[in-house]
Amino acid sequence: MRTVKAEQIVDAVAKMCVSANRYLPEDVKKRFEECAAAEESPAAKEVFRQIKENWELAAESGLPLCQDTGLAVYIVEMGEDVHVEGMNIRDAINEGTRRGYEEGFLRKSACDPLTRANTKDNTPAIIHFDIVPGDRIKIFFMAKGGGSENMSRVTMLAPAQGWAGIKKFVIERVAEAGPNPCPPTMVGIGIGGTFEYSALLAKKSLMRKVGEPSSDPEIARLEAELMEDLNKLGIGPMGLGGKTTVFDVKIEMRPCHIASLPLAVNIQCHSARHEEVEL
Ligand code: SF4
Numbered sequence: 001m002r003t004v005k006a007e008q009i010v011d012a013v014a015k016m017c018v019s020a021n022r023y024l025p026e027d028v029k030k031r032f033e034e035c036a037a038a039e040e041s042p043a044a045k046e047v048f049r050q051i052k053e054n055w056e057l058a059a060e061s062g063l064p065l066c067q068d069t070g071l072a073v074y075i076v077e078m079g080e081d082v083h084v085e086g087m088n089i090r091d092a093i094n095e096g097t098r099r100g101y102e103e104g105f106l107r108k109s110a111c112d113p114l115t116r117a118n119t120k121d122n123t124p125a126i127i128h129f130d131i132v133p134g135d136r137i138k139i140f141f142m143a144k145g146g147g148s149e150n151m152s153r154v155t156m157l158a159p160a161q162g163w164a165g166i167k168k169f170v171i172e173r174v175a176e177a178g179p180n181p182c183p184p185t186m187v188g189i190g191i192g193g194t195f196e197y198s199a200l201l202a203k204k205s206l207m208r209k210v211g212e213p214s215s216d217p218e219i220a221r222l223e224a225e226l227m228e229d230l231n232k233l234g235i236g237p238m239g240l241g242g243k244t245t246v247f248d249v250k251i252e253m254r255p256c257h258i259a260s261l262p263l264a265v266n267i268q269c270h271s272a273r274h275e276e277v278e279l
Pocket of ligand 1: 066067068069070144145146147148180182192268269271
């Protein structure tokens with residue numbers, strides 16, 4: 001059994017919170033350069049120029065990429081042959097979040113859902129655990145902005161609605177969302193499982209790097225098909241029209257009950273801040 005000290009987790013998480021909010025990931029930047037080159041409309045090109053200027057300014061100045069520095073969302077792959085010493089891993093991740101958001105001068109967005117009283121340290125973080133083989137701990141972090149999260153939906157389709165029904169729901173959702181989730185967006189789709197598991201699948205799909213299709217060739221084909229259809233909507237960057245309404249589509253699919261077809265659509269904005277660390 002391998003041992004990881006809780007303090008290592010606190011440090012790594014605190015660093016991730018700050019750097020993810022400051023530096024747009026390379027996979028996202030690369031895709032934006034490609035999309036900008038393909039755009040013909042001056043407005044769309046100008047939005048991509050501003051997005052680039054924003055990521056350069058954030059990196060140079062140390063200011064966050066967006067004023068909404070998000071709820072801290074983590075997906076943790078916990079090896080079955082590793083144990084954490086000194087603190088419970090959930091407490092360590094929350095402590096790292098607290099420290100990162102404080103030391104990085106990042107806005108604290110977590111609040112009581114009814115009183116709206118701010119918890120003042122951006123905790124509790126949203127943490128999902130997976131137990132995996134091995135002796136490593138892999139932590140995926142996402143700073144999830146409220147604007148794009150608010151445009152996300154879960155629904156239970158009838159099984160007979162199939163792929164046609166899934167496509168219709170996703171396209172309608174992105175169309176209704178319009179400029180609200182700060183497009184271009186990345187659309188994470190969870191198909192199958194149960195009501196709550198489909199939402200988790202959608203969230204997990206957003207942790208996959210931009211430009212990395214599903215390892216299942218048939219699902220990869222569906223991702224490409226949906227991306228093409230979504231970009232025909234013409235909403236464009238920041239809703240000003242153009243070829244890039246979405247810059248990536250990810251699908252995660254699992255078996256479900258014979259009577260159900262759960263579907264979740266989790267939208268990520270252009271400030272697609274994600275990072276990962278392995279300990
Ligand atoms: S949706 Fe994204 S880009 Fe828009 S305000 Fe929220 S975090 Fe910022």
